[in-house]
Structure formats: structure tokens, C-alpha cells
Amino acid sequence: xxxxxxxxxxxxxxxxxxxxxxxxxxxxxxxxxxxxxxxxxxxxxxxxxxxxxxxxxxxxxxxxxxxxxxxxxxxxxxxxxxxxxxxxxxxxxxxxxxxxxxxxxxxxxxxxxxxxxxxxxxxxxxxxxxxxxxxxxxxxxxxxxxxxxxxxxxxxxxxxxxxxxxxxxxx
Numbered sequence: 001x002x003x004x005x006x007x008x009x010x011x012x013x014x015x016x017x018x019x020x021x022x023x024x025x026x027x028x029x030x031x032x033x034x035x036x037x038x039x040x041x042x043x044x045x046x047x048x049x050x051x052x053x054x055x056x057x058x059x060x061x062x063x064x065x066x067x068x069x070x071x072x073x074x075x076x077x078x079x080x081x082x083x084x085x086x087x088x089x090x091x092x093x094x095x096x097x098x099x100x101x102x103x104x105x106x107x108x109x110x111x112x113x114x115x116x117x118x119x120x121x122x123x124x125x126x127x128x129x130x131x132x133x134x135x136x137x138x139x140x141x142x143x144x145x146x147x148x149x150x151x152x153x154x155x156x157x158x159x160x161x162x163x164x165x166x167x168x169x170x171x
Contacts, residue, residue, distance in 0.1 A: 028127070028128060028129055028130035029128055029129050029130075029146055029149075030146065030149070031146050031147060031148060031149055032145055032146065033145065033146050034144055034145055034146075035051070035052050035055075035060070035138070035140050035144055035145070035146060036128050037050070037052065038050070038051035038052070038062075038094075038118075038125050038128075039051075040094060040118035040119060040120050040125065041101065041118060041119050042116055042117070042118055042119075043095070043101040043102070043104045043105040043108065043117045043118070043119050044105055044108070044116070044117065046101075049116060049118060051092055051094075051118070052144065054090060054092050054116055055090040055092060055140050056090075056144070057090075057142070058088040058089060058090040058142065058169075059086070059088055059089050059090065059139065059140065059141060059142060059147075059165055059168040059169050060089075060090050060091075060092065060138075060139065060140035061079050061082075061083075061089060061090070061091045061092070061137065061138075061139055061140075061165075062091075062092050062094060062137070062138040062139075062140065063075055063076055063079060063091065063092070063093045063094065063135060063136075063137050064094050064096055064120075064125075064126045064131060064134050064135060064136040064137070064138075065093055065094070065095055065096070065134050065135050066095065066096055066097050066134050067095065067097050067103060067104060067107045068097075069134050069135060071134075071135050071152070071153040071154075072134050072135040072153070073111065074153055074155070075135045075137065075153040075157070076093060076111070076113060076135075077111070078153075078157070078158035078161065079091045079115075079161075080112075080113060080114075080115075081158070082158065082161060082162060082165055083115065085162070086165055086166070086169050088142075088169045089165055089169070090115070091115040092115060092116050092117075092118060093108070093113065093115060093116070093117045093118070094117075094118045094119070094120050094125065094126075095107075095117055095118070095119050095120070096120050096121070096123045096126060096134060097119070097121065098121045098122075099121070101119045101121075104117055104119055105117065129146075129149055130149070131149075131151055133151060133152070135151075135152065135153045136149075136150070136151045136152075137149075137150045137151075137153075137161075138150075139161075139164060139165070139168065141168050141171065142168070142171060143171075147164070147168055148164055
């Protein structure tokens with residue numbers, strides 16, 4: 001049995017892709033690491049904002065979301081309520097919608113979110129944390145270090161988030 005001449009090239013390409021994929025995942029930020037640099041366009045102002053600057057001086061909650069994701073909306077609503085309870089909580093939403101940022105701005109306005117919404121249409125920054133889906137949440141302590149990496153959202157998660165944020169604001 002002989003293989004077509006392209007088969008070794010395809011097999012080599014597949015192996016290389018797998019190795020590079022695993023290597024990239026091995027370098028994902030972890031809890032205890034300093035928040036990596038994230039500079040993205042703000043959908044309200046079209047200015048480029050630095051996430052670390054937006055959360056500096058408080059406890060940061062960075063939520064990766066999509067406008068079509070119901071679980072994302074529930075997580076954002078929970079963060080909105082927690083921000084009202086904890087004034088030190090600085091929430092930043094990062095939309096990974098591939099569409100027009102104006103749609104994200106309308107979503108922000110429709111649901112009455114006052115925290116910044118940034119746009120990452122190429123889904124580049126979630127991968128820095130090992131995320132491959134939404135919603136995904138990064139909590140950052142006052143020291144600028146990642147305190148929690150959490151993928152997904154289920155009803156009741158806000159109780160655990162409340163406790164974690166309470167602990168982080170007390171430090």
C-alpha cells in the first residue's frame with residue numbers, strides 16, 4: 001500500500017500544528033501571574049484602552065463575552081450587581097463578536113451597562129488565558145495579579161463570585 005505524495009506533507013503539517021498549539025497553551029497566563037498587557041478599542045469612544053489601567057486601584061473583573069450569548073449576559077448582569085455592592089470592583093467587558101463594534105455599543109446601552117466594553121473581533125486576547133469559549137472571566141487583585149480564571153457561567157456562580165470579590169477587596 002502506498003500513500004499519495006502529499007500525505008507526508010499533510011502529516012508533518014498536522015504534527016507541527018499540534019505541537020505549536022500545545023506550546024501556545026502551555027504559555028497561557030495562570031492564577032498568580034501579573035495581568036498581561038491588553039490594549040483594545042473601546043466601543044463607546046473608539047479610543048484604545050489598556051485593561052490594566054482600567055482596573056488599576058481596585059479589584060478587576062474582565063469578562064469575555066459575545067452579544068448573542070445568553071450566559072454572557074447573565075454573567076454581565078451579575079457583575080453589574082456586584083459592582084453596585086463593591087465600589088472597588090472595576091468591570092471591563094471584552095466582546096469577541098466578529099461584527100461591527102457599533103452593535104456591541106448598542107448592546108451595552110440597551111442593557112444599561114456603565115462599565116467599559118472593549119472589542120477583540122479576532123479572539124486573540126482570550127487565548128492568553130487559555131480560554132476558547134465565552135463567557136470567560138478573569139478576576140484581578142489590587143496587586144495586578146490574576147486571582148481567578150473561570151470559564152462558563154451557571155446560575156448561582158454569582159454567590160461564589162461575591163465571596164471571592166469580598167476576599168479580594170478585603171486584602
